[in-house]
Amino acid sequence: MSSRPRRALLATAVLSVCLTAGCGGDDGSGASGDEGTTLTVYAAASLTQTFEAIGAEFEKQHDGVTVEFSFGGSSDLVSQIQEGAPADVFASADTANMDKLTGEDLQAADPQYFATNTLEIAVPPGNPGAVRSFADLAKAGLNVVVCAPEVPCGAAAVKVEEATGVDIAPVSEEQSVTDVLAKVTSGEADAGLVYVTDVIAAGDDVEGIAFAESAEAVNTYPIAALKDASDRDSPDSSDSSGLAQAFVDLVMSAEGQQILADAGFAPAG
């Protein structure tokens, strides 16, 4: 085989790597002004709908800026950021995960608390298990699903259990609140402990039962602008971190707070 086709092959390979990985581009974080700037926001999965709405509003207010989201479990996002993920803003579902970043050099500003969320009982439509109160969840023969104590929603459930003395024997301790909700919407579980906002987001698929004891475990959501790795390397870093702070400000503004309130979040302190 001559070397020409081989070189062509190599060029194709390099080109395709460039196409997928983006050769030479510095993900547009700032260097070329507002034109084509991308703001990357890492946010807890429970914020998906509200933050997408806030992001659309932000893009409307800032010409040429694209807001990209990565939604996931707060602790997943933290470990990704710690491994160098290019996040400009991080919004966590609990303070514990935000605290993990405060120790690192990644944090640009002190976190601000922008919302709170409390637990609610979700039951399938028609409430086949006849659940009326938090204490009912300890009834024998009832399939109750909660989050595992290792994740924030499970920690909150444990707190309420300890405060009320109600001992729930769950049939499953799920990884995330969406997993709990899925077990309820599919009818496998008679009841699940999720957040107020999840019940609202699920619409007609579940019925929510509020309980006063939920005040024992209020989840506070912090948000902070971050200095991401690529920004720290480039001398012209003010641009993106300025935008990041502007996004945080929008979340804290009356407009952002209204979007959050519509989804069922309560204001923070």
Place this chain on the structure above:
Amino acid sequence: MKQQRPVDLPRWVYLPALVGAAFVLLPLVAVVAKVDWPSFLDLVTSEDSRAAFWLSLRTSLASTAACIVLGVPMAMVLARWDFRYLGVLRSLVLLPLVLPPVVGGLALLYTFGRRGLLGQSLDAMGIQIAFSTIAVVMAQTFVALPFLVVSLEGSLRTAGDRYEVAAASLGASPTTVFRRITLPLVLPGLVSGAVLAFARALGEFGATITFAGSLQGRTRTLPLEIYLQRETDPDAAVALALVLLVFAVLVIGFARQGRGAV
């Protein structure tokens, strides 16, 4: 045993082979490097870890047994039967190979869940599968079965049916042919198929968490425990991952050994 091949490999295969090997091995090395050795023993012998390990071992063995009981006849039908829609049937049977495991879990839920196709009648009889260890075994069997079927069907086709025809012509009954001819002929293929199925069952995650849920000692297998531990204690997750790795290597090595001896 080293033996000189009569035909040399083309030289260009070595570089991609090396890259491929590095691509597979480097991440494994990275896991080993991440292990917090001083506390390794404490991490892997904690109550959570042991419960998850034994559950994984029990369910994977049970689902491998189920795969053999169901998969051997399936492979025989696919390999020896000759009818028009065999290709379609085979693709359908192999579907769990390409299906995301979470979708497999959903499919099981829609079948055996309380409101599922069969689950409604089961529920009426007082049988509840979801959230039980049985559900874990079912999820593992669902994703692992194709591995055994594919591997065994290949062996059956390679072995051919000459000896079976000869035995039958000498008056052996179909069951005798199966027991005395077919089974010994394809035993190596069956063993490697069973090992593949076992390995797949051991690593099963998506279908299990969707269909069976996650409760210590009942449905939380090693992969689910690793995923959960990662939330709070990444060191424990890495340590458990290493246990899973070593265990998998041992099983595969053991099976290779066994196959070589056959």
